[in-house]
Amino acid sequence: MAKEVVLSGIRPTGFLHLGNYFGAMRNYVRMQDEFDCYFFVANWHALTTHPDTQTLKAAVHRVIAENIACGLDPEKVCLYVQSDVPEIAELYLYLNTLAYKGELEKTTTFKDKSRQQPENINAGLLTYPVLQAADILIHRAVKVPVGKDQEQHLEMARTFAERFNHRYGDVLPLPYAFNYGGELTKILSLDGIGKMSKSENQLATLYLADEDDVIRKKIMKAKTDAGPSEPNSVKPDYIQNLFTLMNIVSTADTLEKFNADFNNSSSGNCIIRYGDMKKQLAEDMVQFIKPIRTKAADLQQNKELLEKIIQHGAQKARVSASATLQIVRKAILG
């Protein structure tokens, strides 16, 4: 039986961080043996918010290199750049006739972005979910690993596919968000305010490209407090976040020790030393990030190899995309 098609896109608008790793990339790596996977860099989408393209190509290369460094194998998955697959643009054109201005204007991300960039409310921003639907439907993907913030876009992709099928015949399978059932590991910002972010809270976000000393500095500055007032207290979220990180990068013994220290602490008898905990976490984090950073940096230096990988991805993607487009054209145009 043919494997189900998985697809996800990554905007090249900022540096990838630990939140991306645990929320997305680690899952992609897990999916690559089980499914027929397509992962791509959404550089057309980036134009809707980042019209200045001077650094775009380098950012695209970085995203590709970092994904490979995290364990994606370009021989197993199809890893490509959106703009290398013109078939997506043609499907986007057809889907645009199935999307209504009213529903696009009501989209949460459109409203947010319109507020953030009132001087540039371009039509690409309005039809962003249509392009995203084209990304997905061009490979007839059914499983789309994305976070909560993308669920509305997924729902719209289903709506457009349903309208297409209703009008032109049953051609497009309906895509659904997918993350192995469980909750994604959420990584908070080290200052305790919100999530780690590609562009905000940079001093409290751990990027996959951070140097060892930067990692140490950021972790040592992470928010803590005077310790729990009673034994076995519930951890405040910024403390829980340090334990979450430790759970990911440190040994079970280390985690166990600090957990026990926390649970045995109370006011007047504070056993847990957050300074020591952060020092240990920093060293373990350095060991975790270093190989990813080094591999990604090496690959970004090796332009020839990187270009070859990108071309190979584009070729594979276009085979699948043109097969879908052929069916779509026939259904619409006869």
Ligand code: TRP
């Ligand atoms: N909109 C997604 C984001 O901001 C990126 C994206 C573009 C995407 N096309 C996609 C995600 C297709 C999944 C499927 O993160």
